[in-house]
Amino acid sequence: QQQVKQSPQSLIVQKGGISIINCAYENTAFDYFPWYQQFPGKGPALLIAIRPDVSEKKEGRFTISFNKSAKQFSLHIMDSQPGDSATYFCAASSRRGSTLGRLYFGRGTQLTVWP
C-alpha cells in the first residue's frame, strides 16, 4: 500500500506565485520527512527536510509545514520561478524495524511555472 500519499499530481502556477504540494502519511514511526526535486533525465536532488519535533522549516524560498496530529506535511515554494519547473517528491523514513533505512516516496507532483 502507498505509505505516503501526495497531491496534486500536477500543478500549474504563475511566475511569482506560491506553489503548494501536500503529503499525508499513516505510519507514526516515521521521523524524517524530506522533499526531493527531480528534473528530466536527472536523479532526485534533496531539497529540504524536516523532523516531527518542529512544525515549520524554511530554507530560502522553500518552506516545509508539518502537522504531526494530522500526519500531514506540505512544501511551499514562494515566488515560484520558471526554473522551479520540475517534479517534486515527498518522502518519509523511520529508524525502526523493517522500515529502517528506506525512504517511502509519494507519487510525485509535476510543477510547471509559467513566465
Place this chain on the structure above:
Amino acid sequence: EAGVTQSPTHLIKTRGQQATLRCSPISGHTSVYWYQQALGLGLQFLLWYDEGEERNRGNFPPRFSGRQFPNYSSELNVNALELEDSALYLCASSLTGANEQYFGPGTRLTVT
C-alpha cells in the same frame, strides 16, 4: 566534491538476460541504497547496503540482488530480465546512520 556516480547511463537488454548496474557513493559515505523508478509506480526501495552488508530489502523478487565492495561502491544485478523491469534505477548514498540520502543520475534499463 563529486556526487554519486552510476554506470552505465543506458542499458538495453533482452528478456531473460542479466543486467549489472554500478554505483559509486559520495566520498566518505558508507551506505548505498538502490531504488527503482518505473513509469506510474514512483520510486520503490530495492536494497540498502552498509559496511558491506545487506541491511534491508524491499518487496522485489530474489532475482534482484546486489553487493557492496570494500571501497563502498555497489553493484545491482537483475537476473532473468522481464519487460516490466524496464525503469530508471537510482542509487543513493549516505553517511552511516544518517537520514539524508543523495541520489545519482540513474541508469536507464530497457528490456526488449
